[in-house]
Amino acid sequence: xxxxxxxxxxxxxxxxxxxxxxxxxxxxxxxxxxxxxxxxxxxxxxxxxxxxxxxxxxxxxxxxxxxxxxxxxxxxxxxxxxxxxxxxxxxxxxxxxxxxxxxxxxxxxxxxxxxxxxxxxxxxxxxxxxxxxxxxxxxxxxxxxxxxxxxxxxxxxxxxxxxxxxxxxxxxxxxxxxxxxxxxxxxxxxxxxxxxxxxxxxxxxxxxxxxxxxxxxxxxxxxxxxxxxxxxxxxxxxxxxxxxxxxxxxxxxxxxxxxxxxxxxxxxxxxxxxxxxxxxxxxxxxxxxxxxxxxxxxxxxxxxxxxxxxxxxxxxxxxxxxxxxxxxxxxxxxxxxxxxxxxxxxxxxxxxxxxxxxxxxxxxxxxxxxxxxxxxxxxxxxxxxxxxxxxxxxxxxxxxxxxxxxxxxxxxxxxxxxxxxxxxxxxxxxxxxxxxxxxxxxxxxxxxxxxxxxxxxxxxxxxxxxxxxxxxxxxxxxxxx
Ligand code: NAD
Numbered sequence: 001x002x003x004x005x006x007x008x009x010x011x012x013x014x015x016x017x018x019x020x021x022x023x024x025x026x027x028x029x030x031x032x033x034x035x036x037x038x039x040x041x042x043x044x045x046x047x048x049x050x051x052x053x054x055x056x057x058x059x060x061x062x063x064x065x066x067x068x069x070x071x072x073x074x075x076x077x078x079x080x081x082x083x084x085x086x087x088x089x090x091x092x093x094x095x096x097x098x099x100x101x102x103x104x105x106x107x108x109x110x111x112x113x114x115x116x117x118x119x120x121x122x123x124x125x126x127x128x129x130x131x132x133x134x135x136x137x138x139x140x141x142x143x144x145x146x147x148x149x150x151x152x153x154x155x156x157x158x159x160x161x162x163x164x165x166x167x168x169x170x171x172x173x174x175x176x177x178x179x180x181x182x183x184x185x186x187x188x189x190x191x192x193x194x195x196x197x198x199x200x201x202x203x204x205x206x207x208x209x210x211x212x213x214x215x216x217x218x219x220x221x222x223x224x225x226x227x228x229x230x231x232x233x234x235x236x237x238x239x240x241x242x243x244x245x246x247x248x249x250x251x252x253x254x255x256x257x258x259x260x261x262x263x264x265x266x267x268x269x270x271x272x273x274x275x276x277x278x279x280x281x282x283x284x285x286x287x288x289x290x291x292x293x294x295x296x297x298x299x300x301x302x303x304x305x306x307x308x309x310x311x312x313x314x315x316x317x318x319x320x321x322x323x324x325x326x327x328x329x330x331x332x333x334x335x336x337x338x339x340x341x342x343x344x345x346x347x348x349x350x351x352x353x354x355x356x357x358x359x360x361x362x363x364x365x366x367x368x369x370x371x372x373x374x375x376x377x378x379x380x381x382x383x384x385x386x387x388x389x390x391x392x393x394x395x396x397x398x399x400x401x402x403x404x405x406x407x408x409x410x411x412x413x414x415x416x417x418x419x420x421x422x423x424x425x426x427x428x429x430x431x432x433x434x435x436x437x438x439x440x441x442x443x444x445x446x447x448x449x450x451x452x453x454x455x456x457x458x459x460x461x462x463x464x465x466x467x468x469x470x471x472x473x474x475x476x477x478x479x480x481x
Pocket of ligand 1 (some may be wrong): 151152153154155156178179180181209210211212214215216219230231232233235236238239254255256257287288289385387413452457458
């Protein structure tokens with residue numbers, strides 16, 4: 001049975017309100033393209049109200065600013081308990097609106113631990129005493145940066161919401177959230193739980209809507225001090241420009257990737273093949289760190305390709321609500337067509353299609369897990385982010401060579417190597433131009449580990465103290481003795 005949709009309005013100053021324009025937009029179930037609900041479509045007027053509420057809530061005398069850091073942590077802990085209480089419902093709603101298979105949606109209950117970790121960091125923010133010149137006492141304070149605009153993508157709506165919003169709150173900021181237009185529902189369910197947990201009025205506001213409307217209004221707003229964005233490089237560049245237009249906003253950008261995973265001759269295929277498959281097929285490839293360039297060393301290349309095809313053929317694609325489905329649909333028809341377009345380009349440019357390559361059925365947005373062998377560096381499928389279930393396998397001879405080829409991209413988000421030789425791993429980890437490097441695994445690291453990209457994959461980091469401090473300003477105080 002479909003989960004109940006409880007909230008469809010905007011959440012501003014702790015009130016559920018319609019958009020000022022009265023407009024709504026449809027949100028869909030990617031399994032069959034059916035309309036789930038009509039959601040309030042926020043625009044500039046609504047962003048103005050939400051930012052004004054967040055600004056009032058950030059005033060030095062507000063209820064929120066009067067709380068100790070440990071009290072902020074306590075509220076976040078209460079929120080984590082409510083998320084845990086409602087997880088079954090939240091996972092079902094995520095799956096319904098996003099097409100994420102229910103087994104993955106449920107497994108992302110790690111979000112509860114992430115909130116608890118962030119809650120525990122709230123009172124660990126501290127300044128320094130400085131060995132300053134002269135007869136002075138010089139110290140620093142770390143203070144919240146102010147009203148923060150948070151712009152979300154559609155691929156992991158709950159996970160990215162809790163990570164960004166809780167980090168901003170732990171630092172003492174107030175926020176206006178603009179969820180992705182494809183997945184507006186879980187952000188509303190989460191903000192309702194935040195209110196229930198005791199987050200004061202105006203501290204968290206959610207304005208659904210579109211990028212050119214609500215999104216640009218938020219990134220241009222003069223009372224917004226920081227933007228934290230996860231999404232495409234294209235929009236990331238627009239946000240960087242907007243952030244410098246009316247004031248000088250701080251920005252954190254988590255963008256796309258074309259991540260290399262390297263499998264050396266010494267790797268055990270029984271380990272390497274499933275790691276490589278999960279690294280690109282999980283969530284039907286709609287993962288920013290997806291290992292979409294798989295470099296396999298020549299000595300094991302043929303055997304690897306054969307095993308990779310067998311593995312891909314075994315992936316069960318089906319209704320995301322079915323607990324046995326391993327892959328679901330792409331988020332919408334546009335993304336599905338884009339993925340199928342890349343598959344056509346791969347074939348035209350001479351890559352060898354060894355598995356899949358087609359749409360599944362005629363309703364919903366399903367694409368077969370697809371494997372290309374004999375991909376070369378200049379092919380489009382080796383250069384551009386596909387964001388779909390397409391594994392591109394490239395052959396290499398030496399570690400030296402593959403490091404250069406792995407780095408020959410404007411992206412730098414994630415990279416991996418599978419090897420039993422520690423020197424290979426250390427050399428690769430040292431020289432690959434990537435914010436995240438994983439050895440003999442491709443996921444993991446937890447909320448304590450910094451997450452973000454080199455080069456066009458972003459600016460700044462999510463997770464851990466790095467992310468928290470990015471929601472603060474350093475203030476230096478000097479006292480004459
Ligand atoms: P997108 O960039 O199209 O949209 C992301 C968000 O930006 C949406 O909320 C959208 O409404 C908003 N937006 C669009 N135009 C805007 C504008 N001009 N001003 C302000 N906001 C605007 O990305 P998407 O399609 O939702 O997500 C897919 C992309 O996100 C992929 O490239 C993927 O790699 C990346 N991603 C990165 C990470 C990471 O952590 N690095 C995580 C998930 C997704």
